[in-house]
Amino acid sequence: MSAKFSYQRAVSIKDAAEATGRPGTRILAGGTDLLGCLRDGVFQTNRLVSINNIKELKGIRSRPGGGWRIGALTTLTEVAEHRQILESYPVLAQAAASVATPQLRNQGTLGGNLCQRPRCWYFRGQFQCRRKGGETCFAEAGQSLYHGIFGASQCYIVHPSDTAPALVALDAKVSIAGRRGTRLVPMSSFFVLPKDSLVKENVLEPGELITEILLDAPLTGTRSTYRKVRERASFDFALASAAVVLVMAEGKVRTARIVLGGVAPAPWRSTEAEKAVVGKPLDAAAVAAAAEAAVKGAVPMADNGYKVPLVRGILEETLTALSA
């Protein structure tokens, strides 16, 4: 059982922002990540503020000018099964469906999925690592089978979220409420790398919470898909994944957003891979060039070299599937 904490239910977004601004407080959504962390002593809290009674945070609604807004408390099951999400943003529906198990998708929320803590076994275990304010990254000399090949400095976590790469690929925006009002942040600048902070994975400040995710209406000719490879097919985090959103026009790729998961401390956008396909028909040569470009700057560790050919293969597969 976890250490003791007190509990309160926020009744409004403002209430939640005020309550979570106090030191040592954490937001409770579905609890699937937070309660595991508390139980394992990854970090402590003296107060949980449940946001589950705030109705405005729930559900998927259309936006007046086109596009959709998804409340932070929308469950992953709801995201994965929503008809319009399936139709207009397959990459997001597929990413949500690939998360964990039916039970965890029923209780896990989209906001919680984006803010879940890393799964690095040193961070989750009894190691005072850099991400916990310590002085050592144990993966540097230790076991690095599931660690990153991009974007690391002093810490080699991979971001565990499946929906995050999909939302970056869709160029979604995240609406953040705080004590002094709300701000809108592009999903692509929501996550931070170790060079920006060693102890947090996103730009949220104390007293801030995600209220919703905003999606623009897809352009004509948009095709998208999410491909995740895991060690165990029934449920597992990604060894590597790719979220790909292409806009096709006259048989050629007009724009591309290619974002990798499971390989970096944040969703890893590969502009090099994008450049390799933009303006070209999606033929075998372009696909191979993109797959090669995506792994160009990879820096494998002792045990995770397999992620390089894995990423290449995933991209060849997804881009070929989208070319059909």
Next chain:
Amino acid sequence: MEKPTIDSQGHTGLSRRSFVNSVATGAAAEAAVLTLPGAAAQTGTKPPQDGEMVAVVLQINGRTHSMNVEPRWTLQYVLRDRLGLMATKDGCERGECGACTVLIDGISRYSCLTLAVEAAGCQITTVEGLMNGEQLGTVQQAFIEEDAFQCGYCTPGQVVSVEALLRKTPEPTFEQIREGVSGNLCRCGAYNHIFRAAQRAAELRKVGRG
């Protein structure tokens, strides 16, 4: 209806027999209310003290349980260690095995990753609540007919997952069945029998629906 009493060790005075009776008779339950200490705590303005007990009303298998819980207590802990409802199993306490699966408002969740305070005000169903009076429920019956277990430890969770699946998808494909129980591990590897039991349960329910 007999009320459970909690003794000093936290064991309930509820016998299996009286529990089965309560399932049979307890269908009409009152609406649940979450009672947090003082109105201020409800609006979230009063910072409650560390570990302060919270009064909750839990609706479990159609019975009403009014009790005080610590905020850190999981629903799994309350079911097993406070209320003596031992069918909900404890496998990993970290969302990795499914032995603790329950229905909350008809949807399957892991009770080890659900705080009891959060479940207040919801309808909680454990495998004990899937009986038809003194008769086994359709999914339980199907598990026996198809021999869908060996040691039986994962079975309550599997049964609840199949129940959740069939409520949502009354005639599932084989793939949907595999996906439906993918959050429930079976150390004995009885998976093929479990899949068949789910198919059989769907048939039994179809006959039942006429």
